Amino acid sequence: MPALGVGVSQVSKQMGRTQALKRVDAAFAAGHVHGIIGPNGAGKTTLMRLLAGLLHPDKGAVSYSEQGEVVSSSQAKRVTGYFPQEPSLYPDLTCWEHLEFFRDLYGLPREAFAARAEELLQATDMAPFRDRPAGKLSGGMYKKLGLMCVLLNRPKLLLLDEPTVGVDPVSRQELWNLVYGFAGADMTVILSTSYMDEAARCAYVYVLDEGSLLASGAPRDVMQRFGVRDFAEIFLNHERK
Amino acid sequence: MNENEIVIRVKNLTVTFGTFRAVDNVSFEVYRGEIFGFLGANGAGKTTTMRTLCGILNPSGGKVEVGGKDVSSSTAVLKPRIGYMSQKFTLYPDLSVQENLRFAGSLYGMDEAQIDIRARKIKSFIGLPEHLSGPVGQLSGGVKQMAALAAALLHDPDFVFLDEPTAGTSPQTREAFWALIRRLAEQGKTIFVTTHYMDEAEYCGRIALMERGKMVAQGTPAELKKQFFPVKPLELSFSQPLIKQVRQALAEEGVASSVFGDCLRVRTADRAAFERATRPYQKGFSVYETEPTLEDVFLEAVSGGRGV
Numbered sequence: 001m002p003a004l005g006v007g008v009s010q011v012s013k014q015m016g017r018t019q020a021l022k023r024v025d026a027a028f029a030a031g032h033v034h035g036i037i038g039p040n041g042a043g044k045t046t047l048m049r050l051l052a053g054l055l056h057p058d059k060g061a062v063s064y065s066e067q068g069e070v071v072s073s074s075q076a077k078r079v080t081g082y083f084p085q086e087p088s089l090y091p092d093l094t095c096w097e098h099l100e101f102f103r104d105l106y107g108l109p110r111e112a113f114a115a116r117a118e119e120l121l122q123a124t125d126m127a128p129f130r131d132r133p134a135g136k137l138s139g140g141m142y143k144k145l146g147l148m149c150v151l152l153n154r155p156k157l158l159l160l161d162e163p164t165v166g167v168d169p170v171s172r173q174e175l176w177n178l179v180y181g182f183a184g185a186d187m188t189v190i191l192s193t194s195y196m197d198e199a200a201r202c203a204y205v206y207v208l209d210e211g212s213l214l215a216s217g218a219p220r221d222v223m224q225r226f227g228v229r230d231f232a233e234i235f236l237n238h239e240r241k
Numbered sequence: 242m243n244e245n246e247i248v249i250r251v252k253n254l255t256v257t258f259g260t261f262r263a264v265d266n267v268s269f270e271v272y273r274g275e276i277f278g279f280l281g282a283n284g285a286g287k288t289t290t291m292r293t294l295c296g297i298l299n300p301s302g303g304k305v306e307v308g309g310k311d312v313s314s315s316t317a318v319l320k321p322r323i324g325y326m327s328q329k330f331t332l333y334p335d336l337s338v339q340e341n342l343r344f345a346g347s348l349y350g351m352d353e354a355q356i357d358i359r360a361r362k363i364k365s366f367i368g369l370p371e372h373l374s375g376p377v378g379q380l381s382g383g384v385k386q387m388a389a390l391a392a393a394l395l396h397d398p399d400f401v402f403l404d405e406p407t408a409g410t411s412p413q414t415r416e417a418f419w420a421l422i423r424r425l426a427e428q429g430k431t432i433f434v435t436t437h438y439m440d441e442a443e444y445c446g447r448i449a450l451m452e453r454g455k456m457v458a459q460g461t462p463a464e465l466k467k468q469f470f471p472v473k474p475l476e477l478s479f480s481q482p483l484i485k486q487v488r489q490a491l492a493e494e495g496v497a498s499s500v501f502g503d504c505l506r507v508r509t510a511d512r513a514a515f516e517r518a519t520r521p522y523q524k525g526f527s528v529y530e531t532e533p534t535l536e537d538v539f540l541e542a543v544s545g546g547r548g549v
Contacts, residue, residue: 039411168282
């Protein structure tokens with residue numbers, strides 16, 4: 001099965017007393033690396049959860065497609081991988097035990113699992129740490145383990161909520177390399193970030209502020225449209241208005 | 242004010258936890274009124290070094306002088322001159338800003354009248370509203386960070402230590418925060434700051450780069466760029482979808498690259514290897530030299546050819 005495309009049309013979502021998303025339109029084309037960018041409280045996590053099918057919009061719709069054909073949300077869910085921002089791994093399980101845990105969760109056959117697990121350990125340089133408990137990993141390694149767990153199921157749509165937050169520049173670079181290594185014909189990647197300089201690393205960006213989509217498109221086009229040199233300026237100008 | 246006066250002197254500092262050397266034979270100096278950026282990967286020893294300079298941890302070896310005094314033997318004299326903002330949020334979430342400031346001030350032996358005068362001054366300097374009545378825990382992330390800065394500055398320290406003060410805050414907060422840092426330095430205060438944001442590191446007068454407890458580079462942002470990039474990085478802009486193939490070909494020549502949308506950034510000085518790898522694809526992209534960033538410096542200095 002090839003990569004999954006996903007779109008939201010006019011989605012609004014209230015979280016508690018906050019209007020987290022306000023009539024947001026976005027189309028995430030299959031096979032690309034998409035970045036949802038915005039400061040804390042912009043609505044990034046809410047949008048990610050809507051895309052993951054964990055939340056439902058108050059208004060508007062989320063739709064999935066495969067090579068132009070509509071895919072139901074329950075079908076889409078089976079091929080979607082979501083790695084949340086909050087620590088969600090088991091601190092006392094080792095890396096390898098996590099992989100086994102997710103193998104059982106996804107019901108993967110043993111042989112396919114062994115090959116994929118090895119491939120992922122190699123790709124992430126995590127092989128030397130396979131017996132280390134998740135609670136004893138550095139920030140960057142923790143994120144890599146989370147990424148391995150979702151990648152084990154070979155998702156067609158990979159959702160990463162702030163995978164690089166609090167991670168040092170070297171580990172950030174490693175995570176981006178992994179993302180670009182996996183994105184392509186059979187995987188769409190959507191990630192969120194509050195690092196403005198990471199916008200330039202995405203094929204397409206979606207600029208979110210206080211629940212509204214300010215702009216979307218290729219990073220260079222978006223900057224040109226706003227007449228700015230970097231993405232931070234967009235938010236600073238928006239604030240001043 | 243003497244700009245060249247050394248106020249922090251660290252010589253062969255080593256800090257061990259059990260058998261683990263968190264800081265390994267590190268030496269550097271910081272001048273009065275300087276913004277000194279202390280960078281490194283997670284676990285490089287930044288926080289440990291900072292805590293040693295603040296007198297919270299004792300060195301296992303080497304010498305640390307702040308304001309001309311040995312930190313471990315003059316802790317009591319130095320404490321009032323040091324302000325420290327921890328990476329973790331350390332204000333009491335269920336107390337108001339004013340209550341937190343009173344508490345912080347009383348720890349430094351200030352009386353209530355002194356605290357109120359200083360609190361008013363520091364709040365206006367930082368731009369915190371005079372009356373923030375609610376508990377700190379309910380304030381927005383940016384205001385919380387500013388309140389934590391106020392607590393660190395309340396006793397008017399000469400040396401200000403900031404451990405990742407802007408982590409996770411909005412561009413607005415970061416901009417405001419750095420404007421304050423610059424004004425503090427202009428007042429002659431010495432700023433020692435850690436950050437993961439390389440665009441912030443550009444604001445520092447000098448930078449030290451740490452890796453696994455050791456110092457790997459030191460200098461002004463311009464000096465470091467020159468040192469690590471005698472040959473400028475290249476940027477490849479693709480007109481055909483060949484990024485994956487070109488990355489693969491570069492990797493086979495041992496050349497690391499990073500994808501930026503439809504561009505590829507290549508940091509290698511080995512132009513011959515670059516030419517060999519990319520020749521078959523030359524029609525698919527245009528290539529130009531680009532200025533190195535501190536992010537490039539960091540990756541080059543710290544990953545040291547680990548291929549990231």
